[in-house]
Amino acid sequence: MWKKTLALSLTSWMLASVAAQAEPGGTITLYTSQPNAQVTAALDGFAKVHPKVKVEIFRSGTTEIMTKLQAETTAGNAKADVVLLADEVSMSQLKKAGMLLPYAEAKVDGLPKALIDADKTFFGTRLITTGLIYNTNLVKTPPSSWAEMSKPEIAAKTILPSPLYSGAAAMNVGTLVQQPEFGWKYYEALADNKAVAANGNGAVMEAVARGEKAYGIIIDYMAFSAKAKGSPVDFVFPKEGVTVMSQPVAILKSSQNQEAAKAFVDWQLSEPAQKMAVSQGYYPAVSSIEQPKGYPPLGSVKLMQVDLNILLEKDEANKRQFSEHFGG
Incomplete structure (x- = not known):
């Protein structure tokens, strides 16, 4: 035993x-x-x-x-x-x-x-999309597209994150400039019409929530989280599509x-x-x-097509060109 x-x-x-x-x-x-x-x-x-x-x-x-x-x-x-x-x-x-x-x-x-x-x-x-945020106290008609953000009356009240600081912003810039209907002419129009760049998505969130800017470009969860906590903001998935990261x-x-x-x-x-x-x-x-809760199914959201090899190849050039338009 x-x-x-x-x-x-x-x-x-x-x-x-x-x-x-x-x-x-x-x-x-x-x-x-x-x-x-x-x-x-x-x-x-x-x-x-x-x-x-x-x-x-x-x-x-x-x-x-x-x-x-x-x-x-x-x-x-x-x-x-x-x-x-x-x-x-x-x-x-x-x-x-x-x-x-x-x-x-x-x-x-x-x-x-x-x-x-x-x-x-x-x-x-996880999956993160980049779209549009707006201050509900300042904006009566929400934006619905990337294109309208470059209009003078909207761009002058818009803030966007810089790819010089944010990886999400670099992904978004690199994706948009690959789209034939946008390219660098889109960012030129934003800059010419007085849109400004902040360091990252957090700075965009704060500026729009405080009412310093009426519109912004931002990653989805920051806008939805702020809205859930009572900030006067809402998020838009632009009709042309959104960029997505993992x-x-x-x-x-x-x-x-x-x-x-x-x-x-x-x-x-x-x-x-x-x-x-x-x-x-x-x-x-x-x-x-x-x-x-409250998010649309991802399958119902239009995702922009992007060539990751081109994104990788053009990343530094994209950052330099963005800096020429917005400083940094």
């Missing part, structure tokens, strides 16, 4: 030991452009599943994050383990530079193939704690994380999860 008891004890000890070894721990550093409150909520959710992993954060606009990553990598002092950015173009730049770790075993069940990088170096975590997550090849980094990626793609994204006002990446 004692031999059987000893064997069972040894088996239990070995299983516990293996489980302990399998459970990731230590510290990882996350570089992200996600708003602070949302990052905090995400880390709280992750900690409930992986309490042994400590996550440190650097949060800024996408452009600053990219600059920091490049500088650290060049100096041989990369500090980030995981990056969570707004757009696929920025992630594609990191992939092209050989900075991302392929993660073939990522838990992508239910994730559309379009949101999975072909080499599994990055994965979309806020991809990726692991840096230089990560010193790849197991914990992989756990973070898997959690971002999990059902609890997807439901949290919905509660924060995002369209979920997994189609089986219902979109936020």
